[in-house]
Amino acid sequence: MTNKAAVEGHSLANIQPTYVFEAPVRIWHWLHALSIFVLCVTGYFIAYPLPSVGGEASNHFLMGTFRWLHFVAAYVFTIGFLVRIYWAFVGNRYARELFVLPIHKAEWWKDLIHEVKYYGFMTRKSHKILGHNPLAQSAMFFFNVILTLFLIVTGFALYAEGLGQGSWADKMFGWAIPLLGGSLNTKMWHLTAMWLMLVFVVIHIYMAIRADIMSRESSISTIIGGWRMYKDDLP
Amino acid sequence: MAHRETFYEVMRQHGITRRSFLKFCSLTAAGLGMGPEFAMKIAHALETKPRTPVIWLHGLECTCCTESFIRSGHPLASDVILSMISLDYDDTLMAAAGHQAEELLEQTIEKYDGNYILAVEGNPPLNEDGMYCIQGGQPFVEKLRHMADHCKAIIAWGSCASWGCVQAARPNPTRATPVHKVIRNKPIVKVPGCPPIAEVMTGVITYMIAFDALPELDRQGRPKMFYSQRLHDKCYRRPHFDAGQFVERFDDEGARKGYCLYKVGCKGPTTYNACSTLEWNDGLSWPVKSGHGCLGCAEDDFWDKGSFYSAVTNMKVMGSAEADADKVGKVLAGAAAIGVAAHAAASVVSHMSDKSRKEVRHD
Known part of the structure; x- marks a missing residue:
């Protein structure tokens, strides 16, 4: 959301902090980040196990532990996301930005092009942003809604293979496996989706730090404290 | 009649x-x-x-x-x-x-x-x-x-x-x-x-x-x-999988000890069949028992899924070239990291040049 105040020039109103990210959104953000971290590390070692441990099999449970951690983190990831969807309904307007792209608004597209230009060094103008700018919002939508859903569906479909046919996970997500061309392909897409998520993480962290340093509004402190603050009193 | x-x-x-x-x-x-x-x-x-x-x-x-x-x-x-x-x-x-x-x-x-x-x-x-x-x-x-x-x-x-x-x-x-x-x-x-x-x-x-x-x-x-479970679910080498004991090469100590064949490409974890319970030839043996990973021959498209000796399947990229998911992923993540570094450098340069021109960043 861009804030184009009608008032031109300097004004105290332009520096007024706004409460943007409510507590559940912030808590979800950090839980989501933590679960992604655990899921990526454990997931990678499930696909590419560590060098073998010696001794009796009964003395070790290394892969079992990785898988267990992966499943626990998957539940955090999934339940967190469900609660986040709920919060989109009851939270403030910024809580909905992740889920609904206002593609029917011409202004949104204009702002999107502006953001692309801004990050492409084609303009020096930066808009003050309250919630997410259209570029960030699109990235959030594709990576944190679509990709997250894809990871949840494929993940639980694979999880259902262990629980067995007829299990709740099989009934809810088992359809994904034939759709994606079998168990091995599902695993491959799940792994590919992880890499895409990592691409997002790299860009997201960079953008957040960059925005904190170079843009006109707070970024990192906002996802910690919830308040959007501004560095100047211009519109 | x-x-x-x-x-x-x-x-x-x-x-x-x-x-x-x-x-x-x-x-x-x-x-x-x-x-x-x-x-x-x-x-x-x-x-x-x-x-x-x-x-x-x-x-x-x-x-x-x-x-x-x-x-x-x-x-x-x-x-x-x-x-x-x-x-x-x-x-x-x-x-x-x-x-x-x-x-x-x-x-x-x-x-x-x-x-x-x-x-x-x-x-x-x-x-x-x-x-x-x-x-x-x-x-x-x-x-x-x-x-x-x-x-x-x-x-x-x-x-x-x-x-x-x-x-x-x-x-x-x-x-x-x-x-x-x-x-x-x-x-x-x-x-x-x-x-x-x-x-x-x-x-x-x-x-x-x-x-x-x-x-x-x-x-x-x-x-x-006969097809409701994966070979992996009833595999007699499953305890080695859970423990983290794998055959790394077909001539290593793990192979002699009968460790899990997952890392040498066994498709047991993604293959639905009754091999690990019924076995073959009057219950005499089956691929894993003989020391070789499952090829996944009962699965759709098993013949086009890359190496039989890799646990991760290949995907088609750019038309006909093939690469496994992790190569693609590493390239993507690497490209993202390089892109980010380049963008950061460009940001610094543009910031410096703006400053030298004494322009206000936000007009």
């Missing part, structure tokens, strides 16, 4: 004793995962029901399904089953040949219209109007359609009939096509595997003719009784 003989009568004519017959019934009930009381149900069904003929067609295939079938671990079972089905039509197993053999098909349609089971081994190639597989002067696909029109149900034997198998591998020059994509108006039971396990084949066929019903199928049309 003339008396239609029962399975039991046919078996007796073929010299199967009553004792062998009952043993076969118990064995089949056990093989199908049913309780002991079902042995008598099977016996009763075979004694009273008129025999359902089975027509066994061969399309584009290697006959490994038949080879597996006639080596059914329990000679008893194979004798019994063969006496039940070879009577009608199986161009590999029957004595008749040429026009005589082809006539049998028409006779079966006449006598048992809508009442016989069509077992298909192999698949029809569809390119060039099916000219890549000609039988009795006509394309196999026409024979298949003709026989399917009059059958009660179809068994798709093996990975050829179920999925396409190696002859359907990219670029699939003959357009070999699995049966369910050619015949859409009949119930089809897929019994994949290259070949399927003999006891699975005899089990499925006995279930269908004894109970006059399809076995319960999973989402992909495979009988649940």
Whole structure:
């Protein structure tokens, strides 16, 4: 959301902090980040196990532990996301930005092009942003809604293979496996989706730090404290 | 109408004793995962029901399904089953040949219209109007359609009939096509595997003719009784997997100790079949037991999924090039990191130049 105040020039109103990210959104953000971290590390070692441990099999449970951690983190990831969807309904307007792209608004597209230009060094103008700018919002939508859903569906479909046919996970997500061309392909897409998520993480962290340093509004402190603050009193 | 003989009568004519017959019934009930009381149900069904003929067609295939079938671990079972089905039509197993053999098909349609089971081994190639597989002067696909029109149900034997198998591998020059994509108006039971396990084949066929019903199928049309679990779920090397003990190379200490073959490409964790429980050759062994990973031969597209010795499958990138998911992922993540670094550098440069021009950043 861009804030184009009608008032031109300097004004105290332009520096007024706004409460943007409510507590559940912030808590979800950090839980989501933590679960992604655990899921990526454990997931990678499930696909590419560590060098073998010696001794009796009964003395070790290394892969079992990785898988267990992966499943626990998957539940955090999934339940967190469900609660986040709920919060989109009851939270403030910024809580909905992740889920609904206002593609029917011409202004949104204009702002999107502006953001692309801004990050492409084609303009020096930066808009003050309250919630997410259209570029960030699109990235959030594709990576944190679509990709997250894809990871949840494929993940639980694979999880259902262990629980067995007829299990709740099989009934809810088992359809994904034939759709994606079998168990091995599902695993491959799940792994590919992880890499895409990592691409997002790299860009997201960079953008957040960059925005904190170079843009006109707070970024990192906002996802910690919830308040959007501004560095100047211009519109 | 003339008396239609029962399975039991046919078996007796073929010299199967009553004792062998009952043993076969118990064995089949056990093989199908049913309780002991079902042995008598099977016996009763075979004694009273008129025999359902089975027509066994061969399309584009290697006959490994038949080879597996006639080596059914329990000679008893194979004798019994063969006496039940070879009577009608199986161009590999029957004595008749040429026009005589082809006539049998028409006779079966006449006598048992809508009442016989069509077992298909192999698949029809569809390119060039099916000219890549000609039988009795006509394309196999026409024979298949003709026989399917009059059958009660179809068994798709093996990975050829179920999925396409190696002859359907990219670029699939003959357009070999699995049966369910050619015949859409009949119930089809897929019994994949290259070949399927003999006891699975005899089990499925006995279930269908004894109970006059399809076995319960999973989402992909495979009988649940044999294909509801992965090899991995019942693998005797599973404890090594959970412990984190893997064969890294086929000549290492782990291989000698019988560790898990996951890291040398075993597809057990993604393959649905009964190998780890029924095993092969009368329960003698199966791939993992002999020290080699599963190739995943019962899974769709197993022939086009990259190396048999890699746990991660390949994907197609940029048209025809192939790379595994992690190579693609590492390239993407690497590109993102480089892009971010470049953007950061550009940001610093632009910031500095803005400053030197004493411009206000935000106008």
